Amino acid sequence: MTRHIRHAAFFCALLLIALLANAARIQVIEARTYDDNIANRRGTIARYGQPRGDILVGGTPVTGSRDTGEHLRYERTYTNGPMYAPVTGFASQVYGTTFLEHTEDGVLAGTDPLLSPFPMWKGVARDRNPGGDVLTTLHRGAQEAAYEGLTGRKGAVAAVEPSTGRILALVSAPSYDPSVLSGNGPAVARSWATLNRDQDKPMLNRAVRKTYPPGSTFKVVTAAAALDAGVVKKLDKRTDSEDPYTLPGTRTSLTNESEGCTDVPLRKAFEWSCNTVFAKLGVRVGVKRMAATAKAFGFNDADLRIPFSVAESTFDTKVDKAQLALSSIGQYNTRATPLQMAMVAAAVANGGQVRSPYLVERRTRAGGSTVATGGSRSVRQAMRPSTAALLKELMVDVVREGTGSNAWIPGATVGGKTGTAQHGLGNSGTPYAWFVSWAQGDLDLEPKVAVAVVVEDADPDRGDISGGGDAAPIARAVMKAVLKSPSDDRR
Amino acid sequence: MTKAGTTLVAADTPAPAARLPRRRGIELALIVVAVLLSVYGYCAVGLARNGTVPPGAAGYGAGLGVLALVAHLAVRLRAPCADPLLLPIGVLLNGLGLVLIYRLDLETPDDRAAPAQLVWSTLGVALFIVVVLLLRDHRVLQRYAYVCVVAALVLLALPIFFPAVNGARIWIRIAGFSIQPGEFAKVLLAVFFAAYLAANRSALAYTGRRVLGVDRLQLPTGRVLGPIVAIWLLSVGVLVLERDLGTSLLFFGLFVVLLYVATGRTGWIAIGLLLAALGAVAVGQLEPHVHSRVEDWQHPFASIEAGEGPNQLSQSLFAFAAGGMVGTGLGLGHSIMIGFAAKSDFILATAGEELGLAGLSAIFLLYGLLVERGFRAGLALRDPFGRLLAVGLASIVALQVFVIAGGVTGLIPLTGMAMPFLAQGGSSVVTNWAIVALLIRLSDRARSRLGIPEDEEAAVTRSEGRAEALR
Numbered sequence: 001m002t003r004h005i006r007h008a009a010f011f012c013a014l015l016l017i018a019l020l021a022n023a024a025r026i027q028v029i030e031a032r033t034y035d036d037n038i039a040n041r042r043g044t045i046a047r048y049g050q051p052r053g054d055i056l057v058g059g060t061p062v063t064g065s066r067d068t069g070e071h072l073r074y075e076r077t078y079t080n081g082p083m084y085a086p087v088t089g090f091a092s093q094v095y096g097t098t099f100l101e102h103t104e105d106g107v108l109a110g111t112d113p114l115l116s117p118f119p120m121w122k123g124v125a126r127d128r129n130p131g132g133d134v135l136t137t138l139h140r141g142a143q144e145a146a147y148e149g150l151t152g153r154k155g156a157v158a159a160v161e162p163s164t165g166r167i168l169a170l171v172s173a174p175s176y177d178p179s180v181l182s183g184n185g186p187a188v189a190r191s192w193a194t195l196n197r198d199q200d201k202p203m204l205n206r207a208v209r210k211t212y213p214p215g216s217t218f219k220v221v222t223a224a225a226a227l228d229a230g231v232v233k234k235l236d237k238r239t240d241s242e243d244p245y246t247l248p249g250t251r252t253s254l255t256n257e258s259e260g261c262t263d264v265p266l267r268k269a270f271e272w273s274c275n276t277v278f279a280k281l282g283v284r285v286g287v288k289r290m291a292a293t294a295k296a297f298g299f300n301d302a303d304l305r306i307p308f309s310v311a312e313s314t315f316d317t318k319v320d321k322a323q324l325a326l327s328s329i330g331q332y333n334t335r336a337t338p339l340q341m342a343m344v345a346a347a348v349a350n351g352g353q354v355r356s357p358y359l360v361e362r363r364t365r366a367g368g369s370t371v372a373t374g375g376s377r378s379v380r381q382a383m384r385p386s387t388a389a390l391l392k393e394l395m396v397d398v399v400r401e402g403t404g405s406n407a408w409i410p411g412a413t414v415g416g417k418t419g420t421a422q423h424g425l426g427n428s429g430t431p432y433a434w435f436v437s438w439a440q441g442d443l444d445l446e447p448k449v450a451v452a453v454v455v456e457d458a459d460p461d462r463g464d465i466s467g468g469g470d471a472a473p474i475a476r477a478v479m480k481a482v483l484k485s486p487s488d489d490r491r
Numbered sequence: 492m493t494k495a496g497t498t499l500v501a502a503d504t505p506a507p508a509a510r511l512p513r514r515r516g517i518e519l520a521l522i523v524v525a526v527l528l529s530v531y532g533y534c535a536v537g538l539a540r541n542g543t544v545p546p547g548a549a550g551y552g553a554g555l556g557v558l559a560l561v562a563h564l565a566v567r568l569r570a571p572c573a574d575p576l577l578l579p580i581g582v583l584l585n586g587l588g589l590v591l592i593y594r595l596d597l598e599t600p601d602d603r604a605a606p607a608q609l610v611w612s613t614l615g616v617a618l619f620i621v622v623v624l625l626l627r628d629h630r631v632l633q634r635y636a637y638v639c640v641v642a643a644l645v646l647l648a649l650p651i652f653f654p655a656v657n658g659a660r661i662w663i664r665i666a667g668f669s670i671q672p673g674e675f676a677k678v679l680l681a682v683f684f685a686a687y688l689a690a691n692r693s694a695l696a697y698t699g700r701r702v703l704g705v706d707r708l709q710l711p712t713g714r715v716l717g718p719i720v721a722i723w724l725l726s727v728g729v730l731v732l733e734r735d736l737g738t739s740l741l742f743f744g745l746f747v748v749l750l751y752v753a754t755g756r757t758g759w760i761a762i763g764l765l766l767a768a769l770g771a772v773a774v775g776q777l778e779p780h781v782h783s784r785v786e787d788w789q790h791p792f793a794s795i796e797a798g799e800g801p802n803q804l805s806q807s808l809f810a811f812a813a814g815g816m817v818g819t820g821l822g823l824g825h826s827i828m829i830g831f832a833a834k835s836d837f838i839l840a841t842a843g844e845e846l847g848l849a850g851l852s853a854i855f856l857l858y859g860l861l862v863e864r865g866f867r868a869g870l871a872l873r874d875p876f877g878r879l880l881a882v883g884l885a886s887i888v889a890l891q892v893f894v895i896a897g898g899v900t901g902l903i904p905l906t907g908m909a910m911p912f913l914a915q916g917g918s919s920v921v922t923n924w925a926i927v928a929l930l931i932r933l934s935d936r937a938r939s940r941l942g943i944p945e946d947e948e949a950a951v952t953r954s955e956g957r958a959e960a961l962r
Binding site for chain 1: 748751752753755792795800801805808809811812813814815816825828843847848851852855856858859862863866869870875878882885886889890892893896897900901902
């Protein structure tokens with residue numbers, strides 16, 4: 001009997017070994033596949049089980065977390081949600097994340113391995129770190145000014161610091177409050193449906209995700225290309241240009257909004273925004289050099305990240321002369337995001353150098369220690385410094401005595417360029433009003449801010465003036481807000 | 492233990508003065524450790540959830556401590572030579588079970604199970620003490636074999652007259668308490684099988700006809716086989732009527748193991764497997780319930796793929812996987828998502844998630860140790876009834892742990908059953924304390940030098956068996 005008792009005991013030992021081996025299989029060897037199963041809610045619960053890190057503007061958070069006491073415990077909240085929505089995006093328990101909430105999710109949700117002081121141990125215990133914070137480059141005053149300026153209108157504002165590329169303001173109107181999407185109830189689904197149905201597309205980030213025909217504001221690029229190429233050597237020397245201008249190889253003639261553009265020197269042509277002059281200049285510069293300059297300013301770059309992606313601004317390189325003429329005055333296939341046009345103004349202000357724009361100054365742990373800095377990006381020379389100096393002169397003239405007088409700020413040097421862009425089938429749409437500018441306080445060593453404003457619903461009757469009438473005052477308010485503050489308090 | 496072995500070698504030449512160390516001090520020390528571990532777990536839950544030690548921690552520790560101490564004193568008084576590991580393992584598993592149930596109660600504030608479980612645990616320990624104090628010699632039970640089987644069958648049949656709960660007719664409700672009589676029947680049937688087989692094993696082993704001329708496959712005659720198969724069929728039939736497949740599987744396994752141990756005939760295993768196959772086919776055909784369990788086992792994620800969300804088994808697997816190597820920590824898992832039966836059949840998932848593979852392995856090894864100690868007592872005993880009873884009781888624990896733990900971890904099809912000591916369920920806790928009490932009694936007999944008059948059969952293998960068992 002003893003032998004058989006031993007056999008029975010041996011059988012029980014086999015059962016034990018089977019249990020242990022199977023437990024190791026589920027808990028360690030195949031654990032990952034169970035953890036990643038879509039029906040496993042643990043990942044979601046852990047994600048919302050702790051307060052999400054915050055996004056900060058000027059040292060104060062514009063986001064928060066609310067303890068709901070529900071299964072998915074913490075919900076995102078926003079202060080001044082609509083104002084900062086183009087920067088923060090939303091963080092929804094149902095619909096995922098967008099913009100900074102998306103690109104910085106690892107830090108905010110606490111999953112970024114950099115947040116952990118002991119990365120190896122975290123691998124064994126699979127804990128989460130407290131969410132880290134993201135400090136933005138935004139200037140609170142500039143953002144507020146831009147948001148107020150666009151209240152009740154449709155459009156966008158982008159402002160950058162020319163010498164660094166720091167984005168100071170990024171506003172899109174109409175906007176929405178991202179906090180209505182934070183939770184997971186039926187109200188969230190209703191809000192989502194309403195926002196997506198809205199004809200005005202409030203969730204579209206017009207400052208970086210929509211491209212517009214830049215119209216006359218693109219003449220800054222054309223002028224830079226002409227000066228760099230030596231096609232124009234002196235600002236006050238008369239140009240060889242007819243009015244109206246017959247597009248090469250066609251019978252279409254191009255006219256101007258203003259009088260007296262025949263053979264007018266570049267200074268006046270820029271001030272009066274003569275289409276005929278710049279169309280012909282573009283053709284004389286040639287497609288190759290035009291495209292090179294446009295590219296140096298940031299056009300035709302699909303890879304720009306600030307850190308979320310920016311829609312590609314385009315300058316068509318496969319064009320005949322007539323198309324090139326139109327492209328050179330910001331029509332045809334030339335399209336730009338407001339951010340791109342702010343970069344154009346910034347390049348002029350910064351001696352021809354284009355700084356890659358960025359939105360995240362620093363990422364920190366919950367305790368405040370820095371995990372990573374976002375600064376110091378690549379630099380590109382868009383034009384010669386001497387060309388930039390001449391263009392500054394031209395832009396200052398526009399504000400001092402031309403179409404951009406609405407942007408004038410006492411005690412500062414302001415340069416700008418207006419634009420009105422036709423669009424739609426047969427130019428039937430209400431034109432877009434543009435204004436791009438930069439400003440330097442009289443006590444500053446360098447220009448402090450470059451801004452681009454686009455207003456979609458500008459009054460069509462006022463023609464080119466609307467850039468100055470509708471967009472310039474908004475640009476002025478933004479620039480004033482930046483100049484007013486000592487440069488350090490915006491951090 | 493080497494000391495024990497040496498003593499025993501000396502014992503082959505009669506030396507009545509030599510005796511085994513009783514090791515009651517070790518038992519007491521281990522009980523203190525077990526109680527402290529349980530209290531620590533209780534505190535860890537509170538600290539993880541609220542950052543404070545739960546208010547009841549001292550009371551809980553004192554209650555468990557007093558119960559364990561009284562049980563220890565009973566053992567000291569009436570079973571001084573008993574195996575020192577049995578009682579501490581029972582205390583630790585029971586204490587841990589209370590912690591896990593208390594922890595799950597936090598998720599279901601309207602449905603608290605821990606207080607009732609504590610009452611049942613007290614009853615269980617009381618039964619333990621009664622058995623240890625009153626049952627002076629296990630062979631007394633042999634006389635009541637037929638009383639036991641009648642009682643077992645009555646208990647098994649009782650729930651048929653009560654309404655079904657969650658699809659199974661295994662509960663009876665008396666004065667607000669629900670009792671699962673099948674749990675008690677396990678022990679009674681083990682006693683009957685052991686007594687019957689001890690009495691008839693010669694007939695079972697040495698009579699019968701050969702099959703296919705092979706000596707090993709010698710089948711016993713119908714006359715000997717008849718009664719035992721009849722009893723078995725009856726109990727299994729009752730269980731199928733009640734839809735409690737886990738217990739059915741347990742009885743069948745117990746029956747085969749004891750037959751094999753008693754007779755040493757591989758033929759019994761063949762017959763057992765044949766009967767199992769027939770039963771499986773028949774039940775699978777008749778019961779859609781069983782069929783779906785097998786489907787779930789083969790494709791645990793079928794309901795997810797069908798868009799119906801995860802079923803209990805996949806939630807259980809998620810819980811185990813979430814535990815990983817060291818677990819989330821007590822109170823920090825989400826095993827409550829298993830839903831119904833999270834505190835009973837699926838209690839192991841909570842242990843797996845919150846204590847990790849490390850904690851789960853420790854629990855399995857505790858059960859393993861309990862079973863091993865049971866077999867050891869069986870090897871050391873001299874009378875066939877005692878040997879079979881010890882093996883039967885140990886096998887009940889082993890099979891039950893395997894059936895339910897294998898079920899919730901996806902190793903075998905899931906059948907509802909209580910994890911011994913851990914799971915919510917009063918009848919189960921009381922029964923398990925009875926099993927431990929009987930093992931204490933058996934091991935005390937095995938380890939004491941008071942030999943029982945030798946059975947002719949046992950004498951052949953006794954000395955080497957005992958020597959090894961006690962080493």
